[in-house]
Amino acid sequence: MQTMQTPLPKLSFKEQMHQAREDAILQSTCQLLGEKAFDTMTMDDVANAVGIAKASLYKHFSSKEELCSAAMVQILGRVQAFLGGLSEDMPAQDKLRALVRWSLERLLAKEMPLLPSRNSSLRAQLMDNKAYIDGLIAVSDQIGQWITEAQAQGVINPELPPLVVLYTLYARACDPVVSFLKEGGLYSDADIVELVLRTCFEGLAAR
Amino acid sequence: MQTMQTPLPKLSFKEQMHQAREDAILQSTCQLLGEKAFDTMTMDDVANAVGIAKASLYKHFSSKEELCSAAMVQILGRVQAFLGGLSEDMPAQDKLRALVRWSLERLLAKEMPLLPSRNSSLRAQLMDNKAYIDGLIAVSDQIGQWITEAQAQGVINPELPPLVVLYTLYARACDPVVSFLKEGGLYSDADIVELVLRTCFEGLAAR
DNA sequence: GTCTATATGACGATAGAC
DNA sequence: GTCTATCGTCATATAGAC
Numbered sequence: 040m041q042t043m044q045t046p047l048p049k050l051s052f053k054e055q056m057h058q059a060r061e062d063a064i065l066q067s068t069c070q071l072l073g074e075k076a077f078d079t080m081t082m083d084d085v086a087n088a089v090g091i092a093k094a095s096l097y098k099h100f101s102s103k104e105e106l107c108s109a110a111m112v113q114i115l116g117r118v119q120a121f122l123g124g125l126s127e128d129m130p131a132q133d134k135l136r137a138l139v140r141w142s143l144e145r146l147l148a149k150e151m152p153l154l155p156s157r158n159s160s161l162r163a164q165l166m167d168n169k170a171y172i173d174g175l176i177a178v179s180d181q182i183g184q185w186i187t188e189a190q191a192q193g194v195i196n197p198e199l200p201p202l203v204v205l206y207t208l209y210a211r212a213c214d215p216v217v218s219f220l221k222e223g224g225l226y227s228d229a230d231i232v233e234l235v236l237r238t239c240f241e242g243l244a245a246r
Numbered sequence: 247m248q249t250m251q252t253p254l255p256k257l258s259f260k261e262q263m264h265q266a267r268e269d270a271i272l273q274s275t276c277q278l279l280g281e282k283a284f285d286t287m288t289m290d291d292v293a294n295a296v297g298i299a300k301a302s303l304y305k306h307f308s309s310k311e312e313l314c315s316a317a318m319v320q321i322l323g324r325v326q327a328f329l330g331g332l333s334e335d336m337p338a339q340d341k342l343r344a345l346v347r348w349s350l351e352r353l354l355a356k357e358m359p360l361l362p363s364r365n366s367s368l369r370a371q372l373m374d375n376k377a378y379i380d381g382l383i384a385v386s387d388q389i390g391q392w393i394t395e396a397q398a399q400g401v402i403n404p405e406l407p408p409l410v411v412l413y414t415l416y417a418r419a420c421d422p423v424v425s426f427l428k429e430g431g432l433y434s435d436a437d438i439v440e441l442v443l444r445t446c447f448e449g450l451a452a453r
Numbered sequence: 454g455t456c457t458a459t460a461t462g463a464c465g466a467t468a469g470a471c
Numbered sequence: 472g473t474c475t476a477t478c479g480t481c482a483t484a485t486a487g488a489c
Contacts, residue, residue, distance in 0.1 A: 060454095079284070083481095092456050124258025159286075201449065203423070207445050208427075215417050241449045243403060243406065244339070289466085290464075304465095304466065306472095309466080
């Protein structure tokens with residue numbers, strides 16, 4: 040990923056190894072959080088996925104909550120990278136649709152952690168994590184801008200509060216309809232994305 | 247609820263007490279499953295809520311899974327009772343909207359258990375529970391009938407597969423947008439219901 | 454820093470007195 | 472059938488050797 044590390048002061052081999060190991064841990068954690076919930080994912084799962092001893096995890100992260108918070112920050116980074124990569128001159132509504140499409144694809148690939156559920160002990164930790172909060176605000180601001188833009192153009196319903204639109208878009212990243220349809224086996228992944236995308240933007244009622 | 251018990255052969259006081267205790271356990275379990283997930287709810291929670299010893303729970307239900315399955319069946323019964331209480335001559339789409347409205351109100355009151363999540367050990371147990379499966383099929387058939395009816399009338403988008411519509415309606419019973427908006431504190435419960443209902447049926451795009 | 458081994462605590466489930 | 476007390480298991484986290 041990071042092929043342009045030369046400007047950084049050179050890292051010792053030890054530090055590079057440390058960093059690489061930590062990246063591997065985070066990568067496995069992101070994957071596992073996409074497959075199961077925070078509560079059911081265990082540190083043994085992570086250790087086995089990375090291929091190191093469980094105790095070694097605690098040399099990098101002081102608790103399960105801290106590890107998963109770091110993973111969530113990494114996920115947020117990917118979202119920001121995706122948002123930043125969208126063409127400037129794309130209409131606002133198309134950017135919103137592209138975002139939802141991308142979220143659904145991540146969800147189908149089990150790469151996107153479910154949003155922290157209400158009673159998870161992870162939630163409290165995340166709300167105290169400045170990097171997470173800052174990232175979440177940055178993402179929300181960017182999307183919120185597109186929402187108001189699309190509403191000004193009259194393509195997104197201007198009567199809906201932007202916050203409601205934002206949350207409705209966010210919720211697609213953990214939409215259970217995706218797994219229902221997936222388990223049914225009747226539709227391809229591409230079909231599922233299109234169907235959920237359509238019900239999200241066009242609604243169930245006929246037009 | 248059941249005021250017409252006279253046709254049943256008379257229950258001994260002991261049996262009545264047994265039944266009453268069991269109803270209380272189920273009632274508390276339904277409430278708790280509305281507040282937290284299956285995995286985070288403990289048998290101690292249930293025992294404390296009912297006001298009995300944990301061991302006593304196991305005289306009524308042989309396992310946590312069996313207890314929660316029975317609770318889910320009870321919830322399904324409430325759904326069926328609600329569906330059956332809807333006026334016969336109400337247009338199909340209005341029945342669907344009434345169902346979603348009711349689901350959202352239950353969710354706001356924390357009375358509706360979240361749908362069994364993907365990796366919960368409850369899921370497997372539920373799929374082996376005939377009463378649950380039968381109830382789920384009955385509910386789905388009833389709603390499916392209204393969906394095709396509304397599609398034939400052209401008020402629900404006829405291009406959407408009925409199964410997609412059904413799942414989209416089901417998913418409102420655990421829509422995270424509700425708790426997001428609730429925690430934001432900007433909207434009343436009634437506002438939240440109307441906003442989610444509108445985005446569900448009318449979509450985000452302007453009409 | 455990595456490992457093996459273990460401390461600590463939570464929770465589902467059971468034993469046995471009453 | 473209800474209780475108190477306890478077992479067995481599993482998961483987080485730590486101790487201590489290397």
